[in-house]
Amino acid sequence: MTTVGEVSRPSRVADPDEAISAEELQLAARNHGIPLEALRYDVTPAGLHYLLIHYDIPDVDPATHTLTVDGAVARPLALDLAALRERPRVTHRVTLECAGNGRALLHPRPVSQPWLVEAVGNAEWTGTPLAPLLREAGVAPEAVDVVFTGADHGVERGVEQDYQRALPVADALREEVLLAYEMNGAPLLPQHGAPLRLIVPGWYGMAHVKWLRGITVSTEEFTGYQNAVAYRLRRDADDPGEPVTRIEPRALVRPPGFPDFMSRTRMLRPGPCTVDGRAWSGHAPVMSVEVTTDGGANWAPAMLDAAGGDWSWRRWRFEWSPEPGRYVLGARATDASGRTQPVEQPWNRGGFANNLVQRVEVVVVAE
Amino acid sequence: MTTVGEVSRPSRVADPDEAISAEELQLAARNHGIPLEALRYDVTPAGLHYLLIHYDIPDVDPATHTLTVDGAVARPLALDLAALRERPRVTHRVTLECAGNGRALLHPRPVSQPWLVEAVGNAEWTGTPLAPLLREAGVAPEAVDVVFTGADHGVERGVEQDYQRALPVADALREEVLLAYEMNGAPLLPQHGAPLRLIVPGWYGMAHVKWLRGITVSTEEFTGYQNAVAYRLRRDADDPGEPVTRIEPRALVRPPGFPDFMSRTRMLRPGPCTVDGRAWSGHAPVMSVEVTTDGGANWAPAMLDAAGGDWSWRRWRFEWSPEPGRYVLGARATDASGRTQPVEQPWNRGGFANNLVQRVEVVVVAE
Structure with missing residues (x-):
């Protein structure tokens, strides 16, 4: 060898x-x-x-x-x-x-x-x-x-x-x-x-x-x-x-609250908070971002900040006021070409251009 | 939960x-x-x-x-x-x-x-x-x-x-x-x-x-x-x-040659080359570095560059001229307090202060 x-x-x-x-x-x-x-x-x-x-x-x-x-x-x-x-x-x-x-x-x-x-x-x-x-x-x-x-x-x-x-x-x-x-x-x-x-x-x-x-x-x-x-x-x-060419649309959630060191699970106190993140696409401008707090079963629109330029990600915000419990946050971007993100995985042998919606586990702690 | x-x-x-x-x-x-x-x-x-x-x-x-x-x-x-x-x-x-x-x-x-x-x-x-x-x-x-x-x-x-x-x-x-x-x-x-x-x-x-x-x-x-x-x-x-307090002595090899993307195994053409790396200790100045090319069976002294300050790592060099074949490189630092690096793993429950000698797999390719 x-x-x-x-x-x-x-x-x-x-x-x-x-x-x-x-x-x-x-x-x-x-x-x-x-x-x-x-x-x-x-x-x-x-x-x-x-x-x-x-x-x-x-x-x-x-x-x-x-x-x-x-x-x-x-x-x-x-x-x-x-x-x-x-x-x-x-x-x-x-x-x-x-x-x-x-x-x-x-x-x-x-x-x-x-x-x-x-x-x-x-x-x-x-x-x-x-x-x-x-x-x-x-x-x-x-x-x-x-x-x-x-x-x-x-x-x-x-x-x-x-x-x-x-x-x-x-x-x-x-x-x-x-x-x-x-x-x-x-x-x-x-x-x-x-x-x-x-x-x-x-x-x-x-x-x-x-x-x-x-x-x-x-x-x-x-x-x-x-x-x-x-x-x-x-x-x-x-x-x-x-x-593989242009970037498929994607939004990421900036995980709210604070993390557990080992699992990175997020913990958050109950009450109002702003969840935010970024969204981008290499095909066309991001036109909308939707947010889920239940792992994709339900979606609500996020507010979009002004665009940061033709090729830059764009900030989005979502007002949330959770009760104690467990949540799975995610966000879904849609661009002006009509492309959006799947909640079921796309798959190819190289694992390329996969824009499956993120899952952020959040525990809103009662104590 | x-x-x-x-x-x-x-x-x-x-x-x-x-x-x-x-x-x-x-x-x-x-x-x-x-x-x-x-x-x-x-x-x-x-x-x-x-x-x-x-x-x-x-x-x-x-x-x-x-x-x-x-x-x-x-x-x-x-x-x-x-x-x-x-x-x-x-x-x-x-x-x-x-x-x-x-x-x-x-x-x-x-x-x-x-x-x-x-x-x-x-x-x-x-x-x-x-x-x-x-x-x-x-x-x-x-x-x-x-x-x-x-x-x-x-x-x-x-x-x-x-x-x-x-x-x-x-x-x-x-x-x-x-x-x-x-x-x-x-x-x-x-x-x-x-x-x-x-x-x-x-x-x-x-x-x-x-x-x-x-x-x-x-x-x-x-x-x-x-x-x-x-x-x-x-x-x-x-x-x-x-x-856990001060840094135990350690030397690292800068892997020679070029890597395979997936395994990071190093490939190198036969002939003379300089192997180098860095060595440091938080207890006392590094006094010597030894190099092995056979996974720790034999050791030869490396040359030390001038020290870079009391708290800085120190560069070492080793002249090597390998034939085609497989090698495992490592280096071992010894400091002025007499501390050195083990070739058998030290173990503690947190995995701290472990200065086991590194293993760098190198294939000297015949082609």
């Missing part, structure tokens, strides 16, 4: 009664979600934004880092960070969510990073728009995909690779797609892609390539691992599936 | 064959360790330092936050952040480690936050020394303990509480103990105790009270939950045990 293919094993789905494995725990220990109380912040502070790192955080020297633009272009380019910083500068507030969010709650459970519901964050990304740079390079009329390559290197399901993801040309040319070098007004942190990453507002996290070092325009559809194998909605291993 | 005591259950040890529970995974998803490749940084960047939050991150307004000093003192004090910032300012580089680091690798496994080996970080903490403030308040000669109270509130093993930890008076008066308001040159982040936390160099993390709002000098030994119940080295539930 001394070849890459022998060490790195195929993807799998857990047996029906299989508990969380040591390997899943190991991934949970290094990748991390937003602590749900941090849904209180409009902009997620450094270190509280979710983080999914496929391999290792690479050691990239910003002083010598160069971004190349090549492939099917008229004028290949190479830009260092100083050159990128001299270009037009814009900031977008963007909600990022991991495509695998909610995976560990699925039955049966796809075995990978075991997210519960917390793989999300909302940050201000500053950089320069990609589209003008591509236009300067001169994208060939027959171009199909634009491939983004990061500096992170590893093995995944037997395939040794630098992390690479492609966007269709039309998506790469959207005006809001950024080459970002700052997050929340500070230089990118190592774990968020320093010194340069892609930001594709509205898309799940896998598209926002970190430690970006190369952009290659291709006249053929990209068949690399992360597009053709990993991030696809499949029923089974033989299904070619559909690509 | 609508009282705090019914919802919050006693501590327990897992059955011999019991897998990681949903509750442990939930804790792992919100608390997080240092990704081991981040051992490359002398000072751990924001967001990569380990984090253990007993309850929720509280919402503390720095503009109105006040620290009170009361109890057995001649002159009770109340200071806001501006007043604390006007006092003498010092910076210490301090390695912090969670007392529960390594818990999830123990057999049998104490059921709590399921750390593997990554609950550590090294940061620069800036603030004002505590001792002069206590002297100004005038600590009563008969004082025994100094109790530190945070703004975080929750339930733990049936006990509703604000987080509180006491230090013996002599430890509270050590010159290096800080009231810290900055980390790595920036204001404290919410998750690290903003706007004020205690720093007790050399002690495990539970002593470094976050969101610090009160200091109470007591003429009796403090019997609060975190001192008398939680952080004790016990053989069984009836053993009163010994308090």
Whole structure:
């Protein structure tokens, strides 16, 4: 067992009664979600934004880092960070969510990073728009995909690779797609892609390539691992599936009251309280949020705060005055495209784009 | 089941064959360790330092936050952040480690936050020394303990509480103990105790009270939950045990090569490479680090870089030139007090102060 293919094993789905494995725990220990109380912040502070790192955080020297633009272009380019910083500068507030969010709650459970519901964050990304740079390079009329390559290197399901993801040309040319070098007004942190990453507002996290070092325009559809194998909605291993793209609508409840350390069950005193949270969708603006306090049997409308921008989550509030007892809180977002959240789990083999309604157990304590 | 005591259950040890529970995974998803490749940084960047939050991150307004000093003192004090910032300012580089680091690798496994080996970080903490403030308040000669109270509130093993930890008076008066308001040159982040936390160099993390709002000098030994119940080295539930205090020596290997996504097994090409990592102890300076590549059967000395300060981890390096094959790397630190790391697990019911040698599986690939 001394070849890459022998060490790195195929993807799998857990047996029906299989508990969380040591390997899943190991991934949970290094990748991390937003602590749900941090849904209180409009902009997620450094270190509280979710983080999914496929391999290792690479050691990239910003002083010598160069971004190349090549492939099917008229004028290949190479830009260092100083050159990128001299270009037009814009900031977008963007909600990022991991495509695998909610995976560990699925039955049966796809075995990978075991997210519960917390793989999300909302940050201000500053950089320069990609589209003008591509236009300067001169994208060939027959171009199909634009491939983004990061500096992170590893093995995944037997395939040794630098992390690479492609966007269709039309998506790469959207005006809001950024080459970002700052997050929340500070230089990118190592774990968020320093010194340069892609930001594709509205898309799940896998598209926002970190430690970006190369952009290659291709006249053929990209068949690399992360597009053709990993991030696809499949029923089974033989299904070619559909690509994972934009973020499905989701609302999260900021758990009210205070927690039990071990179970994280919430305790709350009786009486009036405001329950709040955030809602987002990568398809269209969030139009409504409904709240349940009985695990989905009944729903009531929440109040929506003003929108925080085209790509940012939106705060919602719900006035509640519970008697002592046990409750299961959840919230359901609906966007302007008519998409909403299911109360029965959607399922695919990778556990992607799962926006099942959250369940927050709350005990309103009599004492 | 609508009282705090019914919802919050006693501590327990897992059955011999019991897998990681949903509750442990939930804790792992919100608390997080240092990704081991981040051992490359002398000072751990924001967001990569380990984090253990007993309850929720509280919402503390720095503009109105006040620290009170009361109890057995001649002159009770109340200071806001501006007043604390006007006092003498010092910076210490301090390695912090969670007392529960390594818990999830123990057999049998104490059921709590399921750390593997990554609950550590090294940061620069800036603030004002505590001792002069206590002297100004005038600590009563008969004082025994100094109790530190945070703004975080929750339930733990049936006990509703604000987080509180006491230090013996002599430890509270050590010159290096800080009231810290900055980390790595920036204001404290919410998750690290903003706007004020205690720093007790050399002690495990539970002593470094976050969101610090009160200091109470007591003429009796403090019997609060975190001192008398939680952080004790016990053989069984009836053993009163010994308090958890200073950090036992530990070395960690920065895993060489590149990882497999799912198993995190490391792959490496044959030939010369430098293996490195960090070593620390809260008892005395690290004097030596030894490295094993065969899971502990044989050991060879590592080179130590210059020390990074009295309370900071120290870098070590080891030249290695492996042939293809499978290896298990580990490192063992010994400090000037003669303390070192075991290759057989130490065990106590809380899984505290466990400094068992790490095991890093490396496959040197032939291809």
